[in-house]
Amino acid sequence: MAKEMTKIPRATLKRLPLYYRFVNTLKAKGENRVNSKAISEGLNIDSATIRRDFSYFGELGKKGYGYNIDNLLDFFKSELSDAEEIRIGIVGVGNLGHALITYNFSIHDDMTITEAFDIRPEVIGKSIGNVTVKPLSEMNEIINKQKLEVVIIATPESAAQAVTDQLVEAGIKGILNFTPKRVQVPQSVQVHQIDLGVELQSLLFFMKNYSSTLKA
Amino acid sequence: MAKEMTKIPRATLKRLPLYYRFVNTLKAKGENRVNSKAISEGLNIDSATIRRDFSYFGELGKKGYGYNIDNLLDFFKSELSDAEEIRIGIVGVGNLGHALITYNFSIHDDMTITEAFDIRPEVIGKSIGNVTVKPLSEMNEIINKQKLEVVIIATPESAAQAVTDQLVEAGIKGILNFTPKRVQVPQSVQVHQIDLGVELQSLLFFMKNYSSTLKA
Structure with missing residues (x-):
């Protein structure tokens, strides 16, 4: 998998654990996708910030469809470590x-x-x-x-x-x-x-x- | 003591423990006063931010003289609690x-x-x-x-x-x-x-x- 080497800005990285946790909660509820408005309301962060942050995460969503939750979780996990454990x-x-x-x-x-x-x-x-x-x-x-x-x-x-x-x-x-x-x-x-x-x-x-x- | 009831902004409050700790260190070294440039260098925060933050703390310094360390410590302590312990x-x-x-x-x-x-x-x-x-x-x-x-x-x-x-x-x-x-x-x-x-x-x-x- 070709992963871009662009650094994620520090301010975005600070919010990553919040996004990770929130998306995990949705997954546990059986959801398949989420849009920036729902994340914005769930975390009380404005949706422009969320769209900008998520633009650093690569192609994880489609306009009008939102973000695919499994893709998001795979991405977050890959940002933690390359190791399994x-x-x-x-x-x-x-x-x-x-x-x-x-x-x-x-x-x-x-x-x-x-x-x-x-x-x-x-x-x-x-x-x-x-x-x-x-x-x-x-x-x-x-x-x-x-x-x-x-x-x-x-x-x-x-x-x-x-x-x-x-x-x-x-x-x-x-x-x-x-x-x-x-x-x-x-x-x-x-x-x-x-x-x-x-x-x-x-x-x-x-x-x-x-x-x-x-x-x- | 008439203390103004203006709220200190949240962003400033987040830096207060850093200022408190830094000024305590100077006190322990026997210093009497400190200017925004020294705080800026010690904490790696730009000095304009420091001057703005400290403007919320009341009259704790004089132009060209810097801030009095005992006054700063008294102020920080008063912002923690009214109680002695x-x-x-x-x-x-x-x-x-x-x-x-x-x-x-x-x-x-x-x-x-x-x-x-x-x-x-x-x-x-x-x-x-x-x-x-x-x-x-x-x-x-x-x-x-x-x-x-x-x-x-x-x-x-x-x-x-x-x-x-x-x-x-x-x-x-x-x-x-x-x-x-x-x-x-x-x-x-x-x-x-x-x-x-x-x-x-x-x-x-x-x-x-x-x-x-x-x-x-």
Whole structure:
């Protein structure tokens, strides 16, 4: 299949998981096609934006007919990974790491945490579900052997940059960073950060400005 | 203190945690003031956007002098909450809930999870750090008595809407939803969602489009 190599703009990519989820819901309801108006109403995004976004996805629809749902789902899946199963590693098996290993990421896709790493002797060798914690010193070798695509960092903040450097060296192209540390990486590596303290602050800022009734 | 009741625009609010964190870093380094150029370089946001954003924050700087760091921090803190300590509840004490209770949210602010709720008899009564898990049936009373500002939902997806409805009834104005369920609330309530599956998908979409070297 000749796939065009045009990059999808970042703003469009940010909406892709929403589209993916919405179209999946329609599929589960037995629908075969969807038009931009229905997506617009379902997601509260204006339909001009949706038509522009979907124009980057290739020939997935016909004018007046809408988009074919199976084609859309195939496209979204192809944009996640070329692999059948998406294999994820995690570094740092504290409380949060433990919770992430047992978390069901794979609601719609075959995304599984298959490897876990830590430096603490009391944690190494422990089994959590199907995952056995291995020493960090073996990480680079295992990343390559097991073809991990993404690694999650759930270490203490102070270890985040050193772990990141090791991941970059091992050839990892995607990092999900759960520490508050803003790690530095080369341009070829994507880092998404989930900073729980910042998320809470952000919610409080919105509450203060948009939830309260106006006071005199 | 007469504070203007003009709402801060949503786009500006989204950047507030970044500004807050950056200014805190400068404070820790012993700085007294900062100008928009330094913030622009530190955060990679253009300085016109920064000047416009900061114009909503009131009279915090002088032309040619920059912004006073203590004033900025006081302002950011006042936008988080009127309370000295921000008290947070959590519903659902599975692996993720347990990890969140032990997570250190309070790097810069007094944000603490002080109450936890569950419906499972085997979990109710358990102590995690300083928090004892209480039955969900007592939640509304405790929310009001303990003046909780925010409640985190870490239940199974299937329980999320019912818990949300109960929180709205109890008068909660801010919900941090860790389930994949898009919960419905009245306009006066703010919900921020952290959907870990969507975050992983989003990272994979970015990797596919921005990490790989171009193939012919």
